[in-house]
Amino acid sequence: MGSDSKLAxxxxxxxxxxxxxxxxxxxHHMSHAECLKFVAATGYxxxxxxxxxxxxxxxxxxxxAKRCTRSIARASMRVAATAMPGHVASAR
Structure with a gap:
């Protein structure tokens, strides 16, 4: 557990x-619907x-490292979307 990396x-x-x-x-198991109900009730x-x-x-x-801006993130999403055949991604 942990890391010896200088970035750690x-x-x-x-x-x-x-x-x-x-x-x-x-x-107990929790279904997705139960989770959504919990989030709606508690604001979690x-x-x-x-x-x-x-x-x-x-x-x-x-x-x-430079801080990622919203425009860089959108451009990255567009590139990723074109690299994933059969998948549809939107970067609006």
Whole structure:
């Protein structure tokens, strides 16, 4: 677990072995519909849905990495869409 990379955050160093004992993720299955109902009732927002924080992200990138702008992201999506035959992607 962890990393010895110079790009790793301080709390990820050093790489080391760990032992994880068995555990339950949850006692019950949850359907997608139940999840949507939970989100609607609580306003829960996953980490993936939150706007990324540049200061947190940049420590994981190579030195001198430039911040991605919306126009760069859209252009990247257009390139990716043309490289995926059979898939339709929209970058509006």
């Amino acid at each position: 955050q301080a709390n990820e160093r050093p790489a080391h072995k760990v032992r994880v004992h068995g555990y339950w993720m949850d006692e 927002v996953t980490t993936a849905e939150k706007k990324p924080d540049w200061d947190t992200l940049r420590v994981q990138l190579p030195p001198n």
